[in-house]
Amino acid sequence: MMSTNLTLLERKISNNLNCLYFVNHPVYRIQKDHQLVLAPEYGLAGNVTEIICDAQQRYHISFMARKEIVLTEKKVAKVTNNQLGQNTTQFLATLGYQLPTVQPLDDLTRPTTSTLLPSLDDLTEFPTDYTIIDCExxxxFQRSDTAKGVNWHIIESPGLxxxxxxxxxxxxxxxxxxxPFFNRYFDNPNFLPDKKLAGLTETGLTTTAYEAQGAPLTILKAFIRQVLQPQLPLVFWDQTQDMKHIRLLLTHYYHQLTATEQQIVSRPxxxxxxxxxxxxLINRGNHKTGSHDLPLNGLAALFNISNPRQHNAIWDVQTTELVMIKLAELTHQAPVITSIPQALTLPNNVVSAEARTEHVRTPSPTSQRASYAQVHQLRERGKTYREIAAATGFSISGVNYILKKARSIVTRSESV
Structure with missing residues (x-):
């Protein structure tokens, strides 16, 4: 069985309103009265671009600005094609759906994420003038109000x-x-309340002022003006997620930007x-190719750099700069090549340190007897233990031993 292209799919969602995926339109939630409302969790996904049923009866739903969704047959309530070529309103009305009274902006004219802030070739050398960017x-979450209180359910849409x-x-x-020095917090209604509290704490703003500065469009316009307009190289510690979500936001609000702002975000x-x-740097010395994904603050610690506010974007920007300085120093250093390991060999006339120590510490019997005799002689002259020790080099306890326990040894040696 070959794959089939479809126009519309209604998805079953347990304990919630079903979703409607309609090619060339945004994703809708189906109200109980069959009125269609935009699905907020798909706000950045753009229009549905394609719905395909494959040979295994799996449904692939593609979007302009997010990964596709794959649904099994049991999760699908309805699928159909617009075989009669009806206009949108007629087609949906035939199926019992009603479009919103106010239609959203036509997403067909919205650019894709790949056309915004395109990067043809990433830099492989340190730039001299640059802007470091970081995101947290x-x-x-989706909020639902019930008689018992407010419930928050994490949005399970892949990519969003x-x-x-x-x-x-x-x-x-x-x-x-x-x-620039740029540090802004987004006030997203789909964040949990603790995120808003964290933002309020960091900024010290009132709730009204925080909500005003946190409006996504307001932040994006300021970001375009302060960060993107100068056209400096952009530096990231792992650009993957940061650039993805910056582009998604710019795509979503593209039609609300001025012509000049649209031009700026479309430049490479x-x-x-x-x-x-x-x-x-890691592969330079070993002539290999590999990706190691070193964490910023972990590598910083190896350079003896301590970031007291890890995972705070503005602090991570500053830490990235400090690590870049260290990396720049390494760039100008030649790799130290490990030499071939081999056993240590000594010439025959070289005596080991252990042997020399043993030789020093073990005097001959003759010299030992002479030293012992000197101790006894000094004692007989009335010298104290301390004076004898100073004169002979023995410790005080050693002098005591010679005078008391080694007396018989000395006497026998002297009588021979």
Missing amino acids: FGAL RASIFQLSAIGFSHHTQTA VKIFDAQAYTNI
Whole structure:
């Protein structure tokens, strides 16, 4: 059986409203009265681009700005094609659905994430003037109000389980701080309340002021103006998630940007990934190719750099700069090549340290008798133990031993 292209799919969702996936449209939730409302958990996914049923009766749903979803047959309530070529309203009405009164912005004209801030080739050498960027994320939850209280359920949509909570950037020139200094917190209604409390604590703002500065569009416009407009190379410690979510947000709010802002976010950017650069240094000496994914604060600790506020974006930006300085120093150092291990060989005329020590510590019987006799002679002259020890080099306890326990040995030796 060959794969089949479909136009519409209704997905069963236990303990919640079903979802409607409709090609060339955003994802909808189906209300109990069959009214369609936009599904907030798919807010950054863009339009559905394709629905395919494969030979194993699995349904593949593709989107403009997120990974595809694969559903088994038991999770699907309805699938169909628009075989009659009806317009959207007629087609949905035939199936019993009602579109929202106010239609959302046409996502067909929205750019894809790959067209925003495109990076053709990442930098492999340290830039001299650059802006370091870091993001912290918050998990996305869906709130539901019940008679017993408020429940929060984590959003299980693949690729959209988190969004940017803190976006930070600092500019540097030759490792000296310059503009910008950017540190903003997103006020996302899908974050748990503790995220908002954390943001309020960090900023010291009132709730009203925090919500105003945390509006995503407000933050993105400031980010474009302060960070992207100067067109400096962008430095990350692992760009993967940071750039992905920055592009997703820019895609979602693209039509609310000015023409100038749209032009800025469509220009190519130069990216230096400091974590990826560590692989170059690691592989330089052993002539191998590998990816090691070293953690920022772990590597910083090896360089004796301590970050007291780990996983705070603005502090991680500063730590990235300190680590980059250390990496730059290593760049100019030649690798130390390990020499061939081999056993140590000594010439025949070289006596080991152990043998020399034993020789020093074990005097001959003749010299020993002479030393013992000297101790007795000094004692007979009325010298104290301390004076005898100073004159002979024996310890005080050694003098005591010779005078009391070794007397018979000395006497016999002298009588021979």
